[in-house]
Amino acid sequence: MNAAGIFANFGSGGGSVDESRLASISVSMTLVELKLSPPFLRRSCQRLKELLPQARGRTIEHSGHWAGLDAREELLAILHESIQAAPAG
DSSP: HHHHHHHHHHTTTOOOOGGGGGGGGSOOOEEEEESSHHHHHHHHHHHHHHOOOSSEEEEEEEOTHHHHSHHHHHHHHHHHHHHSSSOOO
């Protein structure tokens, strides 16, 4: 797999999400920011935080794209917390 090439492609922009619709999402959400991710992913996370003020935000300081490997326990704790915070139903 050529991760550098794939990330370069993603970083070039694009996408067709109607951003105005995101603020109306009413399900429980948690945005997990990974501080060691490539810059374009960190910018995407920041933009999502702006567009989804209703989402809970969490940060993993010492991990990048592979949080399941780099910060497994911290990621599992965030997932557990998110499940517990979600409304029943």
